[in-house]
Amino acid sequence: MNLFYTPEYAKTGDVIPFYNQKTKRFENYYLKNWNPDAPKDKIVYGWHQIITEDNRIYKETPTNIQGGTGSVIEVDGVYHMFYCTFDQNPPAQWARHATSKDLVHWEDIPEDKFGPDGEIYRMSDWRDPHVFWNEEEKKWWMILAARENAATERNGCVALCVSDDLSHWEYRKPLYASRTNQAANECPDFFKMGDWYYLVFSNYTDGFCTYYRMSRSPKGPWIRPERDTFDGRAFYAAKTGSDGTHRYVYGWNPTRGENGWDFDPGKDFGKDYCTWNWGGSIVVHQLVQHEDGTLGVCPVESVANAFHHSEKTEIRGLSGNWEHRADGTLCSSEDGFAAALGSVIPAQCCIKAKLRYEGTPTRFGLALQVDEAFDFGYYLMFEPQFNRIQYRSGLRMYEQGGQMFPYAVEMERPLKLEPGKEYEIALYIQDTIGVLYINNDVAFGFRMYNWKNRHLGFFVSDGTMEVKNAAVLTE
Template identity: 80%
Template sequence: MDLFYSPEYAKTGDVIPFYDRETGKFENYYLKNWNPDAPKEKVVYGWHRITTSDNRKYEEIPTNIHGGTGSVIRVNGLYHMFYCTFDQNPQAQWARHATSTDLTCWEDIPEDKFGPDGVIYRMSDWRDPFVFWNDEEKKWWMLLAARENAPTERNGCVALCVSDNLSKWEYRKPLYAPRMNQAANECPDLFKMGDWYYLVYSNYTDGFCTYYRMSRSLNGPWLRPEVDTFDGRAFYAAKTGFDGKNHYVYGWNPTRGENGWKFDPEQDFGKDYKTWNWGGSIVVHKIVQHEDGTLGVCPIESVADAMQQTETVDIKGLTGTWKEEDGIVSCQSQDGYSASLGSVIPEQCCIKAKLTYKGRPTRFGLALQVDEAFDKGYYLMFEPGFNRIEYRSGLRMYEQGGQMFPYTVELERPLHMEENKEYELAVYIQGTLGVLYVNNDLAFGFRMYNEKARRMGFFVSEGDLTVKDVHILTEKE
């Protein structure tokens, strides 16, 4: 069974989480992006309902709702869906309202359709409505992805409307308007955890991530934490859900290969060289709250507990001097780059290890899908000098790689690093999809296409590295 939900013949787009206290399950929805080769008889457009009790195994049912991202609430035994639709000639976006008694068959309410006011908000972006009850004001609040009327094109904001009856909405000034992004702040979401409120949104300008802000009050100010993301570039349009005990954040790890943006190279060097698709596989992280109110994430229980069959990994040095004593492998490599090789990577597994560095290495970390040549493959590089983890794929080994990615960094995640501190790694792999967790607090998703069925390894450059407790975990047959 998949670790991360990937529908047949399709990709998962935005997830709309909804925990139903009546069923004790997440009655989630998602936007389905069908693959070009999907059999016509299987294609059903619109929102798809996905019921789950563990955030890993889903039962899927299509609905009759056609539109973009939104939210679902239950009021006095009736379910309310808020979603969005798009007109093309002329272009316009609308917030919509539908109701249901069974979560599958929905009745749209045409008279509740509304768009931006043209005064506070520009007559353009108006989508992804998120509705919740503000107990302090005793009103319903709706957040939307919008653009404010601002002096520059950096006008992406989280719009705010309020209502007494879920039908007629009053426009208010934006809940959050940083005048930073040249596009609407998509998929807005809000939740409270302890004494803090958290505002979540996604944006694809000046970065491509799901971000969060935090405040002691719904009226702000909304503070930006030092690390203001849940994951990296390969985790987007994420929204949160709460089952009464734990908070989760649901995003999608995109696939590659359809050239939807018409940006791929003319010559085919494999999918690693191709641009990201819209949608892919659902990745769910469990949210962790720190003492200062900032957030981290860790694996959900159903994914972590799935990997029970353990294989101990022997590490073989390729370059440099690697020593093993009592199951602990170490390497001193002050004058250059040292590489080692371990076991073949199963199609679906979890790789665990604990790493500690000394000195000032330029980088150290875990290599995936490599062989004795230690060139083609994928590298999770810890770089203390930059306080980041960088993901680099084997395409960097090709001269042609510079034509496609003329950048210093391919993917990265911030991580403050300290000498002699232990870093516990858990990398969950499902075919081409990978998610790294560090110290059960940081997540970093990625994709691996060109290289398969090869080995894992470790490396360190111009510093010392200690590796211990290396295991590959798989599901019991």
Template identity: 50%
Template sequence: MKEFFYRPENAWVGDVIPYYEDGEFKLFYLHGWRDNYREGLDHGWHLLGTKDFVNYREDGACKIEGGTGHILKVDDVYHMFYCIFPEGKQFACHAVSKDLRTWEPIPEDTFGPDGEIYELADWRDPFVFWNEEEGQYWMLIAALAKGPTNRKGCTGLLSSKDLKHWEYREPLYAPNLHVGAHECPDLFRMGDWWYLIYSSYTGRFGTFYRMSRSLNGPWITPPEEAFDGRAYYAAKSVSDGQKRYLFGWNPTKEDDLFGWNPPKAPGKDYDTWDWGGNLVVHEIVQRPDGTLGVKAPETVDSAFARQVLAHFYGVAGEWSITDEVIRCDSPYSFAGCITQEELPDQCKISATVRFSGSAQGLGFMLRAGESLDFAYYITLEPERSRIAFRGPIMQSEEGGKTFPYDVELERPLKLLQDQEYELKVFIDGTICEVYVGGEVAMSARMYDIQQGKLALFVSQGTAEFHGVKIEALGAGQAPQ
């Protein structure tokens, strides 16, 4: 089965460097070969073309071997800024092109950190833009600022008149929060706000944003700083002139690197998160107060348009089941209902949910069995103001003995009684993408249960599920 969320054949999507031109998203990305890498095989930057995030054209390798960076066009010349890692050091590099395909590196433009403002260590992922206010180019870069503690991660800043000679400046953003550099910096303006995006793997793993009325700061941390959870990383954005999209990767799990996966576990759900995986695109939504949320792009949403039969019947608790509303009042216990039909390997599940009373939890169980125990749980938890993802091992004694935490993935979400929440879940083999309205996204992986049904549940409360639908890819919408 061809995966819907893009991945190259026998390889993986790493950091994406998006560029938009002539009605098409040109997606440069780091091509991860992993165990099938061999000397002489093209690797480094590859290029994809897409107009809809459903169908992709593979344009192949760009003959640039290096790390994440940025593309901009000046006077009909494309400029690529990227990074290299010779002998454990890190340098920013420059290349030019007339067609986005054939690139000519400019070796004399290569440079590293200064050792005065910035440590002689991390120096990667350059992002370059024209600063209209100053009348020169600015470069943001993942770096380490000089400082008294190891929390030196920062968004470094340089400026240039000609894209060749760069002046080192004090960091754009250095909050003393992260031990590691602020990876994959990205910057854009939307309305009255500037937004700074970066990713970090220390303290809290994910892609974050800050907001400011001015490029000179201060850079405000919003109430929820992340676009997604642990299973989404290195995301950068681009606009088509109307909407802005965020391009990141949902990581795979190929190795039990630290022994988290119990020895008796039959699968890979609790293996270590990898670098690289499948491309996932979110649409960025700006709220009235300037904070940002994300939702599924309309083209991805509409690709799943072929309704699949779903006949529910109650298993535990007293359920009222009609074509429009599925409801259960279970104030003191767990209640669940399940479909007669199996879930397709690729599908979208959607519903508008509402709860009342002091509901402990409600939501979807994916690939559930008749006994409503082992499944993948997507749970709205009002009393904890979050949506959570749990795998099947958490329902067993083995899970209780193994893990020092009660949830595998979570996203903060304020949940109020008698308010409707639009819940959408996209399943693509092992990939699971969850959206709540334009508020929250949560990426996950599902390896160990390959088949099962859709179940709805509520624990110690009252829940209503309106317009529950399972939809498969429509005709002509199979991923290319």
């Protein structure tokens, strides 16, 4: 079973969502990054079409388009693809335009190729064109990943061009320029939900995530919500698509192990300690809009309903006092760390539980792929004093982990934590991929390479935790 699509011999890069109103299904595209060991007779470069009716199972077909991320729209029975290409000598980036009658065979329009103007926008980054109809202005808008001419190198922006005919474009000042990032705001996306407009983009400087901003007007000003991301470090280049009822955000959870950036440690500690690759597996979240316009995410229906067999997991204490009650298991550990083991974790499953804490624990949560030693494995740590969830892999508990690339927090997601409140978790696992959802509103994706076929665990340090309805769901 595939919960998160990974092509054979390759990695999924940026997804370009397109919902076909005629067939009533998503006929998306993605950038395919072939693995170094891929058989040469299977390699087809360029955009690949992936058709899905449930955002979980895909049928793939290559296209003849060679280039980077963009967007697809339908106008009067003709499909228009906007994408980007790159020159190396001298370096240059270009927005491109192609058309099709069937979404598979595309004809490029060479005369529609254009780059940055050199005045508003620097003659460097100019990619990932996203085109949509602006009903208020009665014009086509194109937003792009670009860099504005600014006072400092913190000039990454979302560029704006407008058109009456999809061929001739007028440069305008950036739609969004926060003077924060030293790189272009990649894969920009734009949509309206209810009374709010949303701008989505990804960046890899001063953070490495897909972000969103919100406004009452398509022109801004753009508000940064308190939690302005959909997922963590392991969810990038995400763009959204809607079937008219629900809106979904499509990103990729990267693999590890190719050392493409020459950052891997000299000693082999396993793939858990290798740098991220470009591309990996498609992860799709369904957007949830709150009353104040801010956004959360929950699993798509096909993933949420993928597992039907549920087995309650017994909780066996290793340290600390674990008290079993009719409605759950309680552990009070005011003077240190308490640990317990549960079931063996299948290769593909969903782990569900409800967690509640009292007092001021330094951390509590789930351990994955641990054994009786409760050391090596993976830890999802709820940390009330920081209002976050932290992901930490086992080597960081040891001296070698402290000698690695110097950061104390491996990965984290913001989450306001309150004593006495129940946190419902659903953790979907597909081999090395893990995607955690909390209260059907917050997502946290990660990878687990070094350890498998071991146990689920629970822990609490310097406080009290209650675990209810802990179960492992399988096919």
